[in-house]
Amino acid sequence: MKLLSGHRAFLLQRLSAVVLLAGLAAGALRLAFGSPVTFAQWQAWSAQPLGAGVLLVLAVAVLAHAWVGMRDVVLDYIHPLGPRVALLGAVAGGLVFLAAWTMLIVVKHAMAA
Amino acid sequence: MHFRVFRYDPDRHARPVMQDYDVPLEPSDRMVLDALTRLKAQDDSIAYRRSCREGVCGSDAMNINGRNALACITPLADIKQPVTLAPLPGFPVIRDLVVDMTQFFVHYHSIKPYVTNDEPPPERERLQSPEEREKLNGLYECILCAACSSFCPPYWWNPDKFIGPAGLLQAQRFIVDSRDRAARERLEFLDDVFKVYRCRTIMNCTEVCPKGLSPARAIEHIKIALLRKPA
Numbered sequence: 340m341k342l343l344s345g346h347r348a349f350l351l352q353r354l355s356a357v358v359l360l361a362g363l364a365a366g367a368l369r370l371a372f373g374s375p376v377t378f379a380q381w382q383a384w385s386a387q388p389l390g391a392g393v394l395l396v397l398a399v400a401v402l403a404h405a406w407v408g409m410r411d412v413v414l415d416y417i418h419p420l421g422p423r424v425a426l427l428g429a430v431a432g433g434l435v436f437l438a439a440w441t442m443l444i445v446v447k448h449a450m451a452a
Numbered sequence: 453m454h455f456r457v458f459r460y461d462p463d464r465h466a467r468p469v470m471q472d473y474d475v476p477l478e479p480s481d482r483m484v485l486d487a488l489t490r491l492k493a494q495d496d497s498i499a500y501r502r503s504c505r506e507g508v509c510g511s512d513a514m515n516i517n518g519r520n521a522l523a524c525i526t527p528l529a530d531i532k533q534p535v536t537l538a539p540l541p542g543f544p545v546i547r548d549l550v551v552d553m554t555q556f557f558v559h560y561h562s563i564k565p566y567v568t569n570d571e572p573p574p575e576r577e578r579l580q581s582p583e584e585r586e587k588l589n590g591l592y593e594c595i596l597c598a599a600c601s602s603f604c605p606p607y608w609w610n611p612d613k614f615i616g617p618a619g620l621l622q623a624q625r626f627i628v629d630s631r632d633r634a635a636r637e638r639l640e641f642l643d644d645v646f647k648v649y650r651c652r653t654i655m656n657c658t659e660v661c662p663k664g665l666s667p668a669r670a671i672e673h674i675k676i677a678l679l680r681k682p683a
Contacts, residue, residue, distance in 0.1 A: 345643040346678040411652075414645065415609045 348407050355404040362397045386452030391445050398441040402434045409434075453477055453487060453528065457498065458538040461547050468545070470536070477528070484535070485512055485523040500549035507662060510597025514549050515541055520599035520660040540602035542611065556598050559615045563623040563641070568634035584630035591625035591670060593663050594618060600657035600667050606650040613646035617657035617667030620648060624670035627677060639674075639681050648674055 369376075376384075384390040409430045417423045453475050460468035475490045485502055492498055500523075502512040507525035515538040516526055523537075543551035569578065601607045601616035615623070623642060627635045642648045648671065657667040 344645040345649065346675070346681075348645065349649055349675060350679060411649075415606065415650070418610075 348410070351403050352407040355400040355407075358396060358400040359404060362393070362400070382448075383452070385445070386449050388449070391449040394445050395442065398438065398445075402438050406430070406434055454534040455487065455491060456534045456536045457491070457548070458536075458545075459498070459548055460545050461497075461499075472534070482527060482529075483524055484516055484521075484526045484528060484531070484537070487528060487535070488512075488523055488537070498549075499547045508595060510595035510599075510662075513540055513597035513599045513602070513662070515539065515602075520603045522597060522599070522662045525662060540598055542602050542604075542608040543598070551598075551602075553598060555611055556596075556601060556616070556618070559601075559619040560596065560622060563615065563619050563626070563638070564634070565622050565626065567626065567629055567632045568637075569631055571633065578631040580630050587628045587630070588625060590665055591621060591628070594621050594625070594665060595663060596622075597662060599660050599662055603656040603660045605654055605656070606652055610646060610650055614650035615642075615647050617651075617671065620651070620674060621665065621667040621670040624674050627674065635677075636681065639678055642674060643678050643681075648678070 385394055410427060413423060413426050413430065417426055455473045455475055456470045457473060458468055459465070459471045473491055473494065475487050475494065477487060477490060481487055481490065485505060488498075488500060488502075492500075500512065500514065502524065503509040504511070505524045507522050510522065512523040513520060514523055515521075515536075516523065517531055517536050520540060528535075537549060539545050539549045539551045543553065543556070546552050567578075596618060598618060600621075601618045604617055606614050607616040620642075623638060626632050627638050632638075651668075651671045653668060653672075655668045658665075658669070661667065
């Protein structure tokens with residue numbers, strides 16, 4: 340239970356925020372100063388190991404950040420134990436599903452290229 | 453001066469009501485507590501706590517015009533009429549402006565508010581250097597009036613689990629005390645999803661502390677200490 344609670348969850352939320360901020364800044368800089376990217380170029384970049392890796396890291400950061408945030412909202416506002424556990428389970432299940440789905444898309448795309 | 457006062461007596465009222473009073477003041481009446489004393493002479497059924505009358509005991513913490521404060525050090529000249537007086541928000545009301553602080557003190561006792569040191573005591577006393585003593589400034593002055601905890605939304609949401617700003621400020625006071633030897637145990641106790649990390653840095657606590665302390669800063673220091681604590 341302590342694995343992702345207390346200061347570890349706090350740290351996870353901060354670290355994931357830093358990763359997302361770096362990704363956002365890199366994307367914004369690329370859009371602002373780089374040449375326009377076609378869909379084909381974007382596909383080619385995301386199929387490369389570097390591109391796929393960056394996308395996976397960002398996806399994991401989004402999901403980890405979302406978990407801590409959603410968990411906090413549930414803990415703050417949902418007090419009966421049954422609904423609280425059910426909602427936390429639904430959030431965790433949804434995020435795990437999204438993680439698996441994202442991984443499948445990115446890896447499948449990289450393998451096909 | 454016109455007052456609107458929260459009235460609730462569970463033996464007589466089905467629900468709380470706001471009662472209006474016009475209180476004639478004397479030139480010597482400077483603080484809200486002075487007006488409350490006049491009001492009490494007018495209607496002796498009203499209940500509120502007070503003791504030292506000079507901002508030291510914390511008994512008369514209440515919500516004055518929507519903001520937690522000590523009635524004894526809130527100048528009448530600074531507040532708008534009608535003056536709305538209500539009990540500390542988020543705390544169960546016993547009667548009128550008197551709240552039940554049992555849960556608040558349960559949290560306070562949970563952080564073990566005393567120096568823990570099993571080492572053999574020195575002949576006279578455990579000395580501190582001026583630098584070590586300096587670390588207690590901004591922490592030891594807390595009078596446990598509960599103005600901060602009662603103005604903290606996360607404390608309203610989880611009053612039984614979140615220790616709250618006052619308790620955490622006191623916890624930090626003992627964590628940084630050079631005479632204490634239980635900092636690690638204290639941090640392990642606090643390293644929990646509810647006890648510290650319900651704090652969302654809203655900073656209402658710092659905003660309303662009548663002693664000018666910053667529980668939000670103390671909580672931040674606890675979080676830093678938890679990150680630095682060896683696993």
